[in-house]
Amino acid sequence: MRAKVLVLGGNFGGLTAAIAVKQELHGDVDVTVLSDRDRFLFNPSLIWLPFGKRAPTDITFPVAPTFDAAGVEFIQDAADLIDPRAKTVRTVSGHVHPYDYLIIATGTRENLDAVEGLRENSNWITSLDGAIHTGEAWRRFRDAPGDIVIGATQGASCFGAAYEFLFNTSYQLRKAGLKRRAKITYVTAEPFLGHFGIGGLPHGERLLGMFLRKENIAYRTDTAMSAIEDGAVVTADGTKIKYAFTMIVPPFTGQDFLRRTDGLTNAGGYVEVRDTYQSKRYENIYAVGLAAAVQAPWTTPTPVGVPKTGLPTEQMAHVAAKNVAAQIRGEEPASHKSFGDIPAVCVMDAGNNGVLILADKMLPPRRHGVLVPGPQNHAFKLAFEKYYLWKMKGGHVSLP
Ligand SMILES: Cc1cc2nc3c(=O)[nH]c(=O)nc-3n(C[C@H](O)[C@H](O)[C@H](O)COP(=O)(O)OP(=O)(O)OC[C@H]3O[C@@H](n4cnc5c(N)ncnc54)[C@H](O)[C@@H]3O)c2cc1C
Numbered sequence: 167m168r169a170k171v172l173v174l175g176g177n178f179g180g181l182t183a184a185i186a187v188k189q190e191l192h193g194d195v196d197v198t199v200l201s202d203r204d205r206f207l208f209n210p211s212l213i214w215l216p217f218g219k220r221a222p223t224d225i226t227f228p229v230a231p232t233f234d235a236a237g238v239e240f241i242q243d244a245a246d247l248i249d250p251r252a253k254t255v256r257t258v259s260g261h262v263h264p265y266d267y268l269i270i271a272t273g274t275r276e277n278l279d280a281v282e283g284l285r286e287n288s289n290w291i292t293s294l295d296g297a298i299h300t301g302e303a304w305r306r307f308r309d310a311p312g313d314i315v316i317g318a319t320q321g322a323s324c325f326g327a328a329y330e331f332l333f334n335t336s337y338q339l340r341k342a343g344l345k346r347r348a349k350i351t352y353v354t355a356e357p358f359l360g361h362f363g364i365g366g367l368p369h370g371e372r373l374l375g376m377f378l379r380k381e382n383i384a385y386r387t388d389t390a391m392s393a394i395e396d397g398a399v400v401t402a403d404g405t406k407i408k409y410a411f412t413m414i415v416p417p418f419t420g421q422d423f424l425r426r427t428d429g430l431t432n433a434g435g436y437v438e439v440r441d442t443y444q445s446k447r448y449e450n451i452y453a454v455g456l457a458a459a460v461q462a463p464w465t466t467p468t469p470v471g472v473p474k475t476g477l478p479t480e481q482m483a484h485v486a487a488k489n490v491a492a493q494i495r496g497e498e499p500a501s502h503k504s505f506g507d508i509p510a511v512c513v514m515d516a517g518n519n520g521v522l523i524l525a526d527k528m529l530p531p532r533r534h535g536v537l538v539p540g541p542q543n544h545a546f547k548l549a550f551e552k553y554y555l556w557k558m559k560g561g562h563v564s565l566p
Pocket of ligand 1: 174175176177178179180200201202203208209210211212213243244245246271272273274291292293324326327421423454455456457474475476477479511512513
């Protein structure tokens with residue numbers, strides 16, 4: 167009987183891992199993907215959706231044809247319980263799926279209870295629904311402009327998206343002739359500008375400071391939020407920063423169903439993994455991308471999380487796929503890559519400008535790290551979006 171690999175989640179990590187396992191074993195394996203969503207979402211473009219620069223259909227595609235062409239079975243259903251003894255996954259619809267090897271790529275959910283009033287009064291762009299809702303708030307703001315607060319709470323990790331939205335907002339205000347009527351304040355848990363949750367890069371603080379000054383944006387770093395009121399962000403020291411429009415990046419948490427499996431996750435609901443991306447507890451369970459736990463090599467006065475961006479997610483998925491294939495062949499998992507050693511490659515978009523972020527490692531100590539500003543980065547980000555959607559839709563997961 168052919169080995170059965172079950173993949174939970176069908177986005178960056180799940181789509182890559184599922185097709186990569188199939189390719190590693192030249193098709194001689196049964197691969198099934200279970201995902202609650204039937205469309206791939208290119209999350210990096212959510213920064214543009216509220217401004218009407220993208221519609222949901224521009225940045226999503228149905229995954230079933232992609233999996234079908236790769237010989238992978240796709241089932242739209244949400245995993246509800248992993249039973250490592252029986253080697254099964256039960257779904258919310260009550261179906262039970264057996265597996266020999268399981269790859270978890272279920273990402274995260276937004277923790278909107280982390281700050282009082284966040285859910286009720288704020289907007290966020292860290293999910294498709296959130297970005298659509300933010301777009302509605304932005305359109306209301308344009309009819310009645312005022313001050314703006316953009317930020318990232320304590321424990322947040324997606325700082326790159328917060329900066330991108332900040333600079334895109336400033337750019338959109340200028341285009342709409344509203345720049346002088348709206349004072350923008352950036353409020354962040356980062357200990358300094360340009361920390362990004364990855365410890366910062368050489369000259370990053372100075373460069374981000376220049377960008378903020380040029381755009382006339384006020385900022386507060388190392389700042390926790392105690393409440394989001396209707397019309398004001400309240401910081402931990404009691405300061406109220408008034409807003410007519412706000413977007414706050416919330417912290418993430420692991421998917422709740424994973425916590426129900428004994429010994430699988432840490433307190434945050436993230437799967438504790440080795441550098442082979444096997445669970446620390448279960449040899450035949452893997453986790454990749456946002457779902458995998460990562461330990462930051464620092465503590466900050468105001469807590470910040472580590473961003474797990476697209477490139478490390480894909481690399482984790484390939485390492486996991488190689489190791490699952492090795493186990494199926496009766497070999498030891500020999501592919502190792504710790505998260506901190508994966509290179510950092512990212513573009514921070516700023517409306518009509520941008521910053522290319524390059525480092526030899528995601529986490530310090532590093533030998534090389536550089537930030538390259540310039541309008542070419544905006545053009546690169548636009549081109550990359552098209553390329554990446556083409557690549558994933560075609561199932562070309564071995565391309566960079
Ligand atoms: C606003 C924003 C901007 C970003 N910008 C960048 C960027 O510029 N560059 C970059 O490299 N990265 C960026 N990222 C990060 C990037 O999106 C992530 O690295 C990537 O999405 C991680 O992939 P993943 O597969 O681990 O998780 P996800 O992409 O979140 O996928 C998880 C999948 O699991 C499914 N799922 C959830 N629960 C279940 C369940 N119970 N059962 C079955 N399926 C389930 C979900 O529907 C989803 O399809 C950005 C992220 C955001 C939110």
